[in-house]
Amino acid sequence: MNTNNLHQFIENMPKAELHLHIEGSFEPELMFKIADRNKIKIKYNSVEELKAAYQFNNLQEFLDIYYAGANVLQTEEDYYDLTMAYFYKINEQNVIHTEIMFDPQTHTDRGIEFLTVINGIKSAQDKAKEEFGITSKLIMSFLRHLDEDSAFKTLEQSLPFKNLIAAVGLDSSELGNPPSKFKNVFSQSIKLGFKTVAHAGEEGPAEYVWDALNNLSISRIDHGNKSLDDERLVNHLAEEKMPLTVCPLSNIKLCNVDKIENHPIKAMLNKGLVATVNSDDPAYFGGYMNENYLAVTEALNLTKEDVYQLTLNSFNASFLNEDEKSTLITKLDNYFESSK
Ligand code: ADE
Ligand code: ZN
Secondary structure, eight states: OOOOHHHHHHHHSOEEEEEGGGGGGOHHHHHHHHHHHOOOOOOOSSHHHHHHTTTSSHHHHHHHHHHHHHHTTHHHHHHHHHHHHHHHHHHHTTTEEEEEEEEEHHHHHTTTTTTHHHHHHHHHHHHHHHHHHHEEEEEEEEEEEEESHHHHHHHHHHHGGGGOOOOOEESOOOOOOGGGGGGGHHHHHHTTTOEEEEEEESSSOOHEEEHHHHHOOEEEEEEEEGGGOHHHHHHHHHHHHHEEEEOOOHHHHHSSOGGGGGGGGGHHHHTTTTEEEBBBOOOHHTOHHHHHHHHHHHHHHHHHHHHOOOOOOOOHSSSSHHHHHHHHHHHHHHHHHHTO
């Protein structure tokens, strides 16, 4: 398949996204519009000035700007507009299923009600299903730079909305905040019926991946890149068929991989790992799903079969039930067959 055809194949392919922070899909134009509406002053004078600040040397430098951006969100309409903008974007990119993370503490710590956040997001999920046929799940992420008590409080606030949330997750500043810090709240979440995921091995060491596996009973690892430093861990992940939600452009923007030609996603596939492609925080990292697929495909000479495998992995690793998975995988398979 020539490059042009492979690009088209990627763009039109039915895809699933499993690692997306809704606050990280907040495009500067919408941020200014909402700030205006809420009469909040942004530290930057223009969209261009704000975009120029998106140069990060590490995760923390990004998080500082990401939390500042999220601070302009206040009303249910804001959360609806934010989420709907993401759905419009992914609909254009043929994403047919998405699992959206949100960070309740980023909002509730500023006095915004949990209800306001989740109602806005849920209305957009319903609209996207109705208008585009896109299915979606919600993952409630605990901020790991805060303490476990705060996560417990968030878990309690979520209980009236339990049927709207598929899983709990763990994000924010990884170094110094190992997964085991949240062992009890994850254990309680599982008892309540939530699935669990966690960011691990993004910036933190392979030991944090072991820690997440051993202490949080996770169904997927978010990122997991540093697992490659530990051969025993790689073998374990491959044996267990543990999915990794890999985010190529994020890894470049946060300097976790020096250049896209050195991205490990092809090596992960070669080692039998269940890697998937995701966008993480697309408004900050220069691309949504298609841009992430295209970047690694071009730089690593991925084949059409590699691209298919990555996408199949995503559908299989999703929190859809077996019937739903099978319906979406049939769509993917038909697409793949008809492209031959
Ligand atoms: N929150 C939003 N994006 C994140 C990332 N890439 N790592 C950790 N926490 C995050
Ligand atoms: Zn993430």
